[in-house]
Amino acid sequence: MAGEPLIRIRDLRKRFGAHEVLKGVSLDVHAGEVVSVIGASGSGKSTFLRCVNVLERPNGGTMDFEGFHFDYEEGARRQPTAAQLRDLRARIGMVFQSYNLWPHLTVLENVVEAPIRVKGERPAEAREKAEALLARIGLAEKRHAYPSKLSGGQQQRVAIVRALAMQPRLMLFDEVTSALDPELVGEVLGLMANLASEGMTMLLVTHEIGFAREVSNRVIFFDQGVIAEDGSPGDVLRQPSSERLKQFLRRVLHEDAYHAAPAAPLLGGRT
Amino acid sequence: MRIDTIASWWEGFAPYVPGFAAASGLVLVLSVLAIVVSWICGLVAALAKTSRFSALRRASEFYIWFIRGTPTLIQIFIIYFGLPQMGLRLSPFVAGVIALGVNGGAYVAEIVRAGLSAIPKGQMESAQALGMSRWHMMSRIILPQVFRVILPPVTNEAITMVKNTSLLSTITVVELTLYSQTIIATTFRPFEFYIATALIYLVMTSLISQAAGHLERHYARSL
Ligand SMILES: Nc1ncnc2c1ncn2[C@@H]1O[C@H](COP(=O)(O)OP(=O)(O)O)[C@@H](O)[C@H]1O
Ligand SMILES: [Mg+2]
Numbered sequence: 001m002a003g004e005p006l007i008r009i010r011d012l013r014k015r016f017g018a019h020e021v022l023k024g025v026s027l028d029v030h031a032g033e034v035v036s037v038i039g040a041s042g043s044g045k046s047t048f049l050r051c052v053n054v055l056e057r058p059n060g061g062t063m064d065f066e067g068f069h070f071d072y073e074e075g076a077r078r079q080p081t082a083a084q085l086r087d088l089r090a091r092i093g094m095v096f097q098s099y100n101l102w103p104h105l106t107v108l109e110n111v112v113e114a115p116i117r118v119k120g121e122r123p124a125e126a127r128e129k130a131e132a133l134l135a136r137i138g139l140a141e142k143r144h145a146y147p148s149k150l151s152g153g154q155q156q157r158v159a160i161v162r163a164l165a166m167q168p169r170l171m172l173f174d175e176v177t178s179a180l181d182p183e184l185v186g187e188v189l190g191l192m193a194n195l196a197s198e199g200m201t202m203l204l205v206t207h208e209i210g211f212a213r214e215v216s217n218r219v220i221f222f223d224q225g226v227i228a229e230d231g232s233p234g235d236v237l238r239q240p241s242s243e244r245l246k247q248f249l250r251r252v253l254h255e256d257a258y259h260a261a262p263a264a265p266l267l268g269g270r271t
Numbered sequence: 272m273r274i275d276t277i278a279s280w281w282e283g284f285a286p287y288v289p290g291f292a293a294a295s296g297l298v299l300v301l302s303v304l305a306i307v308v309s310w311i312c313g314l315v316a317a318l319a320k321t322s323r324f325s326a327l328r329r330a331s332e333f334y335i336w337f338i339r340g341t342p343t344l345i346q347i348f349i350i351y352f353g354l355p356q357m358g359l360r361l362s363p364f365v366a367g368v369i370a371l372g373v374n375g376g377a378y379v380a381e382i383v384r385a386g387l388s389a390i391p392k393g394q395m396e397s398a399q400a401l402g403m404s405r406w407h408m409m410s411r412i413i414l415p416q417v418f419r420v421i422l423p424p425v426t427n428e429a430i431t432m433v434k435n436t437s438l439l440s441t442i443t444v445v446e447l448t449l450y451s452q453t454i455i456a457t458t459f460r461p462f463e464f465y466i467a468t469a470l471i472y473l474v475m476t477s478l479i480s481q482a483a484g485h486l487e488r489h490y491a492r493s494l
Pocket of ligand 1: 021040041042043045047048
């Protein structure tokens with residue numbers, strides 16, 4: 001893809017104690033790209049996503065995003081400040097496996113909290129926008145409900161809307177359907193497919209190989225702390241070059257066979 | 272039991288009603304002040320326990336260990352009878368508030384720490400990921416949830432505090448217990464007066480439980 005990438009990551013490294021989890025990850029993501037991250041459990045996918053919005057502070061490497069230039073090398077002068085981190089995170093949405101809605105706030109309060117208090121939007125305006133977003137995912141009538149009254153699929157869709165309400169330039173999704181009952185996976189993947197088709201830039205960790213194949217325009221395979229393969233879904237998923245990726249795909253596709261159902265509504269939502 | 276018996280009991284009580292009211296008022300004042308002191312001590316100790324500095328963590332652990340492992344009465348005696356020997360002479364009222372407050376603080380510290388650790392890490396991460404400042408995250412997202420979790424043990428602490436003021440009778444604070452003892456010394460009616468005293472404590476502690484119950488039901492909406 002041509003032009004400046006939205007986000008440019010170079011030689012990103014992260015270790016926990018002596019355990020080196022990311023051993024130099026470089027990645028450019030252009031605006032509008034949908035990049036699926038696949039890889040075995042423990043290969044560092046979550047850690048990588050969490051380094052992008054600095055929920056984990058990397059131990060080395062650089063990152064450029066919308067005028068931010070961060071240098072994580074030890075002793076570097078461009079280490080991000082607390083204010084820069086808040087600014088960065090306000091522009092990068094993140095959705096977690098466990099939804100993480102705030103249980104003491106209603107659905108609407110969950111969605112408007114950050115737009116009002118982080119971005120400084122006027123409450124009436126923020127509420128109006130939040131209600132429009134909730135209406136789009138068919139949860140308008142749940143706006144005054146507390147999260148505990150919602151199904152897992154509904155909670156996860158609210159979590160996505162909560163991130164979208166900040167009008168992020170990039171969305172990170174970390175296995176957002178892994179905690180859901182199989183029959184609820186489709187509604188969440190459907191919403192993500194819609195987002196992708198509207199041009200949202202997305203970086204998502206997923207075990208839903210069908211989704212990665214149909215919705216993303218790029219798939220990267222994480223293995224032993226580095227990006228082992230990077231290419232179009234057709235290339236990476238249909239013609240894996242490494243033995244380890246072949247093994248990995250055999251394992252997850254085998255699992256997929258047990259709950260193949262979720263793939264269906266997704267294909268419908270991708271028109 | 273005959274009506275005139277009850278009437279004669281009441282006649283025996285009536286002269287002491289203003290005195291009981293004043294002593295009960297003192298119990299409330301002592302409790303409120305000691306609870307305030309206990310929250311200050313408790314929050315400082317809870318913060319110190321998670322501090323980067325090991326000396327602070329050690330001090331906090333020692334404080335909690337000492338308070339929980341020794342009788343409250345001895346702690347009161349140390350502050351009222353012991354400190355004057357070190358040159359610090361406190362009035363019975365002030366010594367009592369400090370002793371009960373410092374005592375309660377050790378329990379508050381443990382309650383707050385447990386409450387904070389009961390909030391899943393994801394609650395903070397989702398707040399951080401939206402660009403919230405630490406202060407915003409604590410005040411709007413974390414502490415309101417902590418407050419719900421710790422409401423029951425905090426209620427117990429408040430009730431314990433009201434009952435513990437009774438111990439201050441031993442250092443000449445004329446609160447409810449000492450007041451009833453002085454009456455009994457002249458009327459020789461321990462049964463009636465101790466029962467009456469117990470009932471007054473019971474009303475106070477029950478009101479606290481009731482208020483907490485209301486709050487809990489209010490919060491249960493979101494569960
Ligand atoms: N906060 C942490 N402290 C220590 N080790 C961690 C931490 N987070 C992740 N790890 C370790 O880093 C490795 C990669 O974890 P993770 O990024 O969650 O993998 P994935 O998401 O691909 O399953 C694992 O071995 C995990 O145990
Ligand atoms: Mg993970």
